[in-house]
Amino acid sequence: xAGVTQTPKFRVLKTGQSMTLxxxxxMNHEYMYWYRQDPGMGLRLIHYSVGEGTTAKGEVxxxxxxxxxxxxxxxxxxxxxxxxxxxxxFCASSTGLGNTQYFGPGTRLTVL
Amino acid sequence: KQEVTQIPAALSVPEGENLVLNCSFTxxxxxNLQWFRQDPGKGLTSLLLIQSSQREQTSGRLNAxxxxxxxxxxxxxxxxxxxxxxxxxxxxxxKDKLSFGAGTTVTVRA
Numbered sequence: 298x299a300g301v302t303q304t305p306k307f308r309v310l311k312t313g314q315s316m317t318l319x320x321x322x323x324m325n326h327e328y329m330y331w332y333r334q335d336p337g338m339g340l341r342l343i344h345y346s347v348g349e350g351t352t353a354k355g356e357v358x359x360x361x362x363x364x365x366x367x368x369x370x371x372x373x374x375x376x377x378x379x380x381x382x383x384x385x386x387f388c389a390s391s392t393g394l395g396n397t398q399y400f401g402p403g404t405r406l407t408v409l
Numbered sequence: 410k411q412e413v414t415q416i417p418a419a420l421s422v423p424e425g426e427n428l429v430l431n432c433s434f435t436x437x438x439x440x441n442l443q444w445f446r447q448d449p450g451k452g453l454t455s456l457l458l459i460q461s462s463q464r465e466q467t468s469g470r471l472n473a474x475x476x477x478x479x480x481x482x483x484x485x486x487x488x489x490x491x492x493x494x495x496x497x498x499x500x501x502x503x504k505d506k507l508s509f510g511a512g513t514t515v516t517v518r519a
């Protein structure tokens with residue numbers, strides 16, 4: 298049972314490049330989330346999904362897009378990366394909004 | 410907007426000492442509060458979840474209390490061990506999303 302996995306683990310981009318982060322969960326969870334974590338700050342919610350085919354904005358959605366075409370996958374896209382998007386990105390999933398969230402190991406992204 | 414604060418940002422204690430970690434939040438209208446552990450370079454692991462109707466939750470050496478009216482939660486870790494060294498984050502759920510504190514980084518010295 299892998300839980301929540303994230304691909305890739307590390308990535309370096311140049312300003313203006315695009316990329317997609319992949320999150321996969323094998324727990325049949327309805328809810329999935331993307332967070333970013335910056336030094337000295339708590340995790341901030343970027344986007345989330347309450348089920349296959351649905352997405353919603355979180356606290357800091359600008360510059361990111363997401364898709365949930367399959368229940369087990371939640372993709373986070375950066376269309377034109379900026380240095381301000383340098384961060385560690387975490388994906389999480391849960392059975393419900395108020396229930397325990399299970400986190401992936403994170404993706405460390407650097408934008409030069 | 411819900412603000413979650415964890416003080417201190419870092420803590421160092423000798424092995425065997427009890428740990429007391431604090432979390433405060435500005436809006437008492439919450440559904441639940443969670444405590445997480447994060448090891449360096451890793452994701453978060455849920456430790457305890459306290460519903461708004463509960464006063465405390467216990468799991469092994471961990472005990473978390475919740476005083477919703479005063480906007481405070483405390484995580485107690487009894488008889489600390491070097492393996493308890495990590496960053497501990499609290500998160501509150503006001504409505505549909507979690508709001509996280511920045512965490513307290515704990516070092517337990519052998």
